[in-house]
Every structure is written in C-alpha cells, then in structure tokens.
Amino acid sequence: MGDRPLHCSIKNPILLTVEDQKNAFHSGCKVIDVTFPNVSSPEVGEICFKNYYTAYVSIRVKFKAAPENGAESGEIKWKTCVRRMRLMPSPHKESGSQDYFAISKKQFSFDISNISAMRIILQQPSPVWKEFRIEDLRLYRSSEMLSKPPPLPAWLTEDSANSTKHKLEGIPNLESISSSLQELWGLSEEMAINQSKTEIGRYEVDGCYEVNLLAYT
Numbered sequence: 001m002g003d004r005p006l007h008c009s010i011k012n013p014i015l016l017t018v019e020d021q022k023n024a025f026h027s028g029c030k031v032i033d034v035t036f037p038n039v040s041s042p043e044v045g046e047i048c049f050k051n052y053y054t055a056y057v058s059i060r061v062k063f064k065a066a067p068e069n070g071a072e073s074g075e076i077k078w079k080t081c082v083r084r085m086r087l088m089p090s091p092h093k094e095s096g097s098q099d100y101f102a103i104s105k106k107q108f109s110f111d112i113s114n115i116s117a118m119r120i121i122l123q124q125p126s127p128v129w130k131e132f133r134i135e136d137l138r139l140y141r142s143s144e145m146l147s148k149p150p151p152l153p154a155w156l157t158e159d160s161a162n163s164t165k166h167k168l169e170g171i172p173n174l175e176s177i178s179s180s181l182q183e184l185w186g187l188s189e190e191m192a193i194n195q196s197k198t199e200i201g202r203y204e205v206d207g208c209y210e211v212n213l214l215a216y217t
Contacts, residue, residue, distance in 0.1 A: 005138040006044065009035045013122065013133055028125045030133065034118040043113040046140040047103040053132040055091035056084045056123040059103070061115045078119065081108045091126035 013030040036042040047059070059082035082103060088096040105111070112118075118139075124132040 058121040
C-alpha cells in the first residue's frame with residue numbers, strides 16, 4: 001500500500017507459560033499488544049509483517065463502544081477477526097518460515113474500525129524451532145481511503161511537448177558551452193607541455209635587457 005504506516009505503539013512479544021508447583025513449560029504461544037495513542041478513530045485495512053518461524057497467527061481487536069445518552073464512550077469485549085491463519089505449511093519444516101505476509105480485508109471476519117487495541121497471537125507448536133516471532137510489523141488504513149490519491153500539481157502533469165515552448169531566451173546551449181570548455185582545457189594542457197623550460201632573467205626580455213628596468217636598479 002502507498003500510505004504511511006498507521007501510528008501505533010507495538011509492545012514486545014510476551015511468551016505465555018503454564019506453571020504449577022512442580023514444573024513449567026512453554027505453551028508455544030506469544031502475544032503482541034498494539035495500542036493507538038493519539039489516534040481518534042483507528043481504522044486498519046492491512047497488516048504487513050515478516051515471519052520468523054511462526055506457524056499460525058490470530059488477531060483480536062477491542063472496539064470503542066458508541067456513547068449512549070451523552071455518556072462517555074466505553075469498550076466492549078475482544079473480538080477475533082483472524083483466527084489461526086496458517087503461515088507455515090508444516091510447523092516442523094522450513095517452508096514459509098521467513099516469508100513476507102500481508103493480511104488484508106479479505107482475510108478479516110469484519111471491518112476493523114474505531115478500535116482501541118489490537119492483540120496479535122503467535123503460535124508455534126513444533127519443538128524444532130527455538131525462537132519464533134514476526135518482524136517489521138506495520139499497520140495501514142483502509143484501502144478504500146487510499147484508492148483516490150490527491151491529484152498532482154499542474155506543473156507536474158504538463159505535456160513535455162508543450163513545455164518546450166517555455167524555453168528561456170538568451171541562454172546559450174549547455175552542450176556548446178561544455179564542448180568549448182573542453183577545447184580550452186585541451187589547449188591549455190598542450191601549451192603547458194610545450195612550454196620552454198628555460199628560465200627568463202629578471203631584466204631579460206626576449207634575450208635582451210630592458211634599459212629602463214636597468215636604470216631603476
């Protein structure tokens with residue numbers, strides 16, 4: 001998408017663990033929380049990232065409830081818009097482990113607009129991989145909002161054929177100036193090479209002494 005990424009705060013992934021009195025083990029699940037500070041009505045139309053050994057991804061969002069009877073807007077429960085999307089064909093194999101992904105509205109269960117938070121759930125059930133995550137996470141607004149970009153200025157859309165009519169008068173051709181400078185440079189180099197190495201005396205002009213100069217010394 002051609003728009004800038006949506007301004008948001010992305011927290012570090014948190015690994016969920018299951019603990020009891022005797023032991024603790026990894027659940028193969030991580031959670032990334034995303035918030036939207038200073039954004040009045042966040043709307044997400046596309047989510048882009050690079051995979052790093054994550055087998056499945058799920059996305060849940062929390063909406064802002066519309067105010068009722070003049071009361072302040074509240075928040076409703078989490079809703080799942082992407083459920084267990086497969087990123088790797090097999091969790092135990094390398095395929096798809098480091099590919100780029102773009103989740104668009106086609107994969108959403110509903111439109112993501114006027115939300116207060118987003119939660120991205122990563123899953124890797126295979127014990128083969130020691131680490132799994134997603135990288136370069138970026139969120140973009142709805143694609144409908146970007147379908148009609150602002151028009152370009154008129155001076156950028158002028159036809160090149162018409163622009164030749166507006167050439168300034170009295171300015172010489174740059175190519176002729178460049179060739180002339182190259183010729184002068186070549187002549188100066190030739191004169192420097194052919195210049196006589198014989199030193200001229202202080203009062204000597206063409207092999208003779210200048211009488212007027214000798215009179216003042």
